[in-house]
Amino acid sequence: MKSGFIGLVGRPNVGKSTLLNAIIGRKVAITSDKPQTTRNIIQGIRTDSDTQMVFVDTPGIHKPKNRLGKILNKEAYFTLNDVDVVLFLVDITEPLGKGDMFVIDVLKNVSVPVILVINKIDKLPKEEILRKIDEYKDLYNFDEIVPISAYKHDNVDRLINVLKSKLTDNIKYFDENMYTNMPINFMVSELIREKILDLTHEEVPHSVSVVVEQMDYNRESVNIQATIIVDRENLKKILVGKNGNMIKEIGTRARADIEPFLGRKVFLELFVKVIPKWRDREKFLNEIGFKEFNFDK
Template structure:
């Protein structure tokens, strides 16, 4: 059996987390149409009779405007240092832009096999795709240029055997049933954050953090108390909405996903808390035994 680590890297919003979920056939990482959705390194293990692959989803690499941006970029680069293959994703409809060139220059330094993945092929015409492939072949000696649609699961069955050709190890990395590096509480927080991102507009910053304060699992139900932490009262107002309508709607959508995950009834109590000061927020999280940007 072949095995190895494969990182999924690229600009924000190109579909990295959608690809991770599609390859693993489960919802592990949250996705949204807002750039900067993923903030942590999320690993998921794929396995079939022939291979075991640890896929590593990373935050989108972008021109940072604040410290959070710097941290996210750094995480994405670091998690591409200790892998065997890099899947470099671009949004084929948008084309290979300046940001992509910038990332490519940095990835080249790793001297690892780079597969250029052209995602969102469902958005362009076939002739256009062929032209683009010819154009991108000139950019770098990619070991493959591979068109897919992560959303429509187009061409994904061929992607695994393609990756497999470049896997270095013989034997499994994990002998036990390890599937991911993320904890249940982290996952719950992410599902809530996804609903916040999906339901609110751009004015709600990505610095929204969702944490589980308490989780009680019973035989036929799960009781969860979670807090959405924001840095301004105006953002709290948006998230709560008129007569708490937005918060309710976030709660309903999150609960449905969580019921699917736990396969039992979920009681979800959501609170919104304003913590303006970044340090105060960090110590609040630490008290809960959490570090927002740890992994």
């Protein structure tokens, strides 16, 4: 069986996690219309009759404003040096700018094949797509250029075939039933955070983290307690909402997603806690799973 690791990198919001989910056929990573949705390296596994592909989704590479941001970028850089093929995703509706050039610069130190994936082609007419491909092709020696729509699953099969031709390992890394190796607690906290991203705006989505404190399994149900962490008192007010309406809505939507994921009834209790400047507190970041990466591994 052929196999290998494939890294998904690019600026925030270009559709990396949407593509991961399209390839795996289920929700492995949460997505949203807000930049910097993904905060962890997330693996999705796709096994078919002759190939096992392990996709590694990463946080969007951006100019960091705090310690968390720095860690997110490092996660993406780390992935670049730890995979067999890199998929560099761009959003065709965004003008080629400084952010892309910054990532392309980083790619210059990568020794594995880099495939340029031009995403969101459902949003533009064909002539413009061809013009855009032209714009990118001279910037870097891409192994291949594949235009797709992750959202509409357009040309995703072609991308998979291109990838198959690049993989050389001959090991089955994971059991064929496995589609991710992310822990259940993490998936649950992410599903809750996704609802917060959907329901809030401006600075709120970035100021929020979710920690699952406890999951108690009964015969047919599970009681989950989770804390939503914000960095200011007024954000707590927004998340609780008038008469607790916001937190109720977050809970209802999250439960609707967590129940099919766990395959049982869910009782979800949400708390909101203020931890000032949590995105800059090293100890706290460590505690909730954001370890500083050692770059020179």
